[in-house]
Amino acid sequence: MLLECVEKETGPKPRVAVIWMHGLGADGNDFVPMVPEIVADDWPPMRFVFPHAPRRPITINGGMPMRGWYDITGMEIAQRQDEAGIRKSIEQIEALISREIERGIPASKIILAGFSQGAAMSISTALRHPERLAGVIALSGYLPLERQLENECSAANADIPIFIGHGSLDPVVPQTLGMLCRDFLRSHGYTVDWHSYTMAHQVCNEEMADLRAWIGEQIGS
Secondary structure, X not given: OOOOEEEEEOOOOOOEEEEEEOOOOOOOOOOXXXXXXXXXXXXXXXXXXXXXXXXXXXXXXXXXEEEOOOOOOOOOOOOOOOHHHHHHHHHHHHHHHHHHHHOOOOHHHEEEEEEOHHHHHHHHHHOOOOOOOOEEEEEOOOOOXXXXXXXXXXXXXXXXXXXXXXXXXXXXXXXXXXXXXHHHHHHOOOOEEEEEEOOOOOOOHHHHHHHHHHHHHHHOO
8 A cells, every 4th residue: 555645746747756755753744845846847747756654652751652663672763673664664665666657757756855753765676776867865864774775875866966965963863874875875986966065954945955956956947
């Protein structure tokens, strides 16, 4: 069963799709208000897809059920990873990619994006996807299943454009984790467009402006 999603189209017959994963405890509505800030008038029609992660108990929050792409068991969020949960979410995001292809948007015109836990999912899915995607956006996130990726990465996305943005004051996902993700990817031949901002675990106007310019480069006018 496909995940429930919020969708926003910028015009009829979209030719580009952005699948955007939210952070832990949020839902697909979280980044919908950002669409007008990152879309230029001369871009081709786009479809933004904001899926709702399933509700699941989150160990670090006392087992309280909330929307999350996978469980987090401790303050060291990059350790003791919920591999089963991550892989299940990759499957669910792959199903959304397949739906966009069925609706007429080729993989080469699909961007995966995410914030925090959603960023971890966007980059984990994109680098494993068997067809070339248009790009991947990881905001305030990190790279899970790093060792496994070395054997699972897709040759089709070896040169995928990657935008990573992170706040230097982030107390939730320390910027060090974002930098480790950047360095790991670069050491494996990926081209990473890295951006650091003076902010906490959030987004800012400067980041949105940089993202708008980057997306424009990937999709063309």
